[in-house]
Amino acid sequence: MIVKPQPISGYYENMPEEQILEEKFKKIIQKNYSLSGFTPLDTPVVERVDCLTAKWADDNEIYWIYRLNGEESNDAKLGLRFDLTVPFARYVAQYEWVLSFPFKRQHIARVYRWERPQKGRYREFYQADVDIVWNGKLSLFADVEVLSTIYNSLLDLDFWGFELNINNKKFLSGYLESLNITDIAGTIWVIDKKDKVRKDKFAAMLQEVNLNEDQINQIFNFIELSKEKSSTELLEYYGKTYNSFNNLMQEGLEELKYVYNNLLALWVKQDYIKINPTISRGLNYYTWTVYETFIKGAENMGSVSSGGRYENLASNFTKNNFPWVWGSIGLSRLLAVLRELKLVETNIKTVSKVLVVNMWEETWKENLNTVKILRENNINTEYYLDSSKIQKQMKYAYNKWIEFVLIQGENELQEGIVQLKNTLTEEQLNISLDDAIKIIQK
């Protein structure tokens, strides 16, 4: 019986050239996370359902797993992780007496969410997280490390301009308090929607959380100001009226300054970060640093990296206190956005850097020796699988965008050379194998 293969709604699948891009992105992110001392830590894709539902989850989004055939076993109910944070919190609580803190980890992996399929929403997608957790107390420098690491990674991905919008929730909450707003959480929730709705709708939403006209106008000004002014200007502006602030605002502003100055000391370029007091991430449990990242000129496509600080990571799994800072690049989402904006594209369909033409009967031993020497020199080398006509082998190299083709027939062997052809420039050289290696390695 033949089962016709069909795509699964919400599950994306790469063609080889797309996979090469995704791998490249993963490697760059992993390298940058490692440079900052975040050590890889994987957890199972599968978690106990009671852990998954302990917090944060919209239950409806959870995939449950069970045996296709066979009775229910006595095993615990299991499901697929919907983010990388809940498993990490569970891990920290489970091994809190074994782990050595502060603990900095990275995790680039897939998560699973049942959602109605829609553009740009996947049910299986990659996230690339960094986490710093410490028992008891976690210095504000952790926020700096997470932000600078995310910045370095995005910069190294080299796709286009982006902007990390950084805020401190104390500043925002303190500001709302200073306006005598009572429903702070509700107002913050609305402010998070400011770029997603029209201005009149936004005002109506603020009215719904019981803000009066004056308060609404103040908030409009507050937002306008944060748009107009640069980070330095904003910090200066708020610094001038610092003494009139309530404690929460003062604390928030001090912390924002600290984070900003430390980022600059770590060579983060001002163009790429923006102190933005209106960033809120909506959710209540972020009470400190929060950030969102937008691609320049494509802000309407949403945030491609976000994170923040939460004072109690593992509260559902242990009584002990684990303050935690987190940052995440939405890898699948970022790639989707970049593809849509046509900022990334590739035709390269293989990791192979050179194709050695298969001449078989004449020179197979020498050819294989050459293949081995190329690989020993860390060059990804493909040997064509049979001794088809040379045109067919060349066509294969062009199809897959293999940069070099190397020919070593009887004539070349007698002369002690190889023919090296660059498929991009069409340049063809008769040179020694040593020189060919140098050219390919360049």
Next chain:
Amino acid sequence: MIVKPQPISGYYENMPEEQILEEKFKKIIQKNYSLSGFTPLDTPVVERVDCLTAKWADDNEIYWIYRLNGEESNDAKLGLRFDLTVPFARYVAQYEWVLSFPFKRQHIARVYRWERPQKGRYREFYQADVDIVWNGKLSLFADVEVLSTIYNSLLDLDFWGFELNINNKKFLSGYLESLNITDIAGTIWVIDKKDKVRKDKFAAMLQEVNLNEDQINQIFNFIELSKEKSSTELLEYYGKTYNSFNNLMQEGLEELKYVYNNLLALWVKQDYIKINPTISRGLNYYTWTVYETFIKGAENMGSVSSGGRYENLASNFTKNNFPWVWGSIGLSRLLAVLRELKLVETNIKTVSKVLVVNMWEETWKENLNTVKILRENNINTEYYLDSSKIQKQMKYAYNKWIEFVLIQGENELQEGIVQLKNTLTEEQLNISLDDAIKIIQK
């Protein structure tokens, strides 16, 4: 409410130092797979159940997934992949008109099987596969590429001796035919169990598939011979009586010779490969090359890498013919075996190569500048998260086995030097930052 975290039966989870080893293994395997021109290709962890059950599967082992809360949707029934081959076969069939052949891919990823938990059996585990597929016809050199790539990877993992046991099923089947055995498949199935049961039990099993005493003795001799003789001796021995062979045996022997000679031409060392006519992999659909890999001195712990050729990869998904050669390293299993044999061990708990001591008030800007310079030089660098006492920071470095500690206080800054301490040798140097970088990079 606090949910007490508990391990899930059959799902292993790494401590940081174990994860570092697993990552190292993954990277080495990936590098070697790429050197041979196998390009990465990932597929979703989730497949349609009708694809999963189309072939090869013990239905009982399949995990099905569905929404935890919410009505049944109209979506297709979905499950988790139990190997990397079925999804690959589905992929090749689905995109057969888009892909360019021959297609060489690698896939290092997790698979899921419901099994009764037992030692060394996981329900979630990593496999590291290479595949070569071509439409129509696939040259025997593909078998050589897969075998040499697996060999290179295992050698580069540098754990201990291992032996790739290579056979050609034509030779084995032809041999059994020559003994006038009628139940060839049944006999091969029994021969696959030869190392798992006692000799008398083995003889009894052969009797059960209707072999007479003479046939059983012949098989005992056949097995004995394959143990005693080296690959070269065996090929020579069988070569002498070549003309008395049936066609199947002759073909099998020719192919074995071809594979062996080509492996040697690719510098594969004789000590690590063994032509072994008794290897069968039990399953019927391997009709050509098959191999199993054992760790030297731990053969009883089973095969850590296996593979073979199958003439029709995607027969359940398309009418077209896709001959295919495959090799797989059972990464999770290999690591478990090596750990049990105490052949791998590490105390290193982080990717960080150097800890920069946090002196804060005095010199924070200069320290951060140093951190950035180290990272720019591709050194994984951790900056201690607060300005705790230096003893506490040193203890942290020793705990996590960070090789170097770098101190840059006011005195050092005045002298234009840094203090560099090697935590392994206890050597301490007062040198320039440039020199420190050179030492750390070594």
